[in-house]
Amino acid sequence: MGLKHDQGIVLRTYAFGEADNIIVFLSATNGKVRSVAKGVRKTKSRFGGRLQPFMHVDLVLYEGRNLDTITQVETIESYPNIRTDLDRFVEASTMLEVADAVAQEDEASAGLLLLLHRGLLALNDGVGGADLMTVYMLKVAGVLGLAPSLRSCAGCGASSAERFSFDAGGVVCGSCAPSGAYKLRDGVTARLAELADSDIQNLPGPSAVPPSETLGVTRRFLEYHLERKIVSMSVMQE
Structure with missing residues (x-):
């Protein structure tokens, strides 16, 4: 010792x-x-x-x-600055909760730590809201090897994928869609793909797709694979 x-x-x-x-x-x-x-x-x-x-x-x-x-x-x-603004505080608390849920003891977590650090820096610098949280959770899914397929069918790779399945791991075509797959509003999948590809400290501009909609899909996807609710999100969305 x-x-x-x-x-x-x-x-x-x-x-x-x-x-x-x-x-x-x-x-x-x-x-x-x-x-x-x-x-x-x-x-x-x-x-x-x-x-x-x-x-x-x-x-x-x-x-x-x-x-x-x-x-x-x-x-x-x-x-x-996170401690001076309630919205930033709740969003930062959500980031910590998600990191706590996915991190394991005695397992290197350099990618997750860097993502959390950059997410907190973004909040501290005044970037926040649903799009930031969507990007953070999509990138956490990527760190875990669970990034959803957003540009082609998760089952067969077809480009005409119109439904989303948590179980299948992203968008799916009609032939591959399992029970429970649901149709997303036009533009949601494209916006999710844009957010997934973006830098957490340099988010894309506004979209016609409501940020709450892309965040809702991402939250449910991550909760499904974590097998637990993200409690801080309930406060954030009140």
Whole structure:
């Protein structure tokens, strides 16, 4: 046992004992990591607010038998504007929730960490709304190897795919459409494909397709494959 170094974005925290917290953070090399921050809930904690959700931090940890203990923390990025706007805060919380749901312990997550960092930077810089969340979730699906087929039938590759199936993995033609596949409004598939190809910090311009519609399809697709609801989205869409 000894000291080790790591860095990542804090996903969530929860109480542990009278004054300690468990800090759950996403690391590029170690995936989802749980560690102890001793005395962090005390008024004069030496950690201050540096171990709150959304904080991108550099850490020194003392290796423990079950949980490592955080001994030093330095801020890399705090994304300060997220905390000043309720919409940004809810959208950022959704990003953290999704990352927490897909990240695994002891599994390298460099792609997911970079995506989360760039998504939070976009929010901090004033980019937000349904299109940003759609792009984020489509790219999370891509990181997981679950990116939906949006330009051709997921079953046979035909270009005339008019229905969408969560089970089949994207758009499907009439011949391949399983039970439960449903027809999307004109333009939705093309807009989804445009968003999937875009940079999360440089979104395409507005579309005639309502952003809530593309987000709804993407949310349900990801929830289907995660086998869980994205709770923060319920707050976002109220």
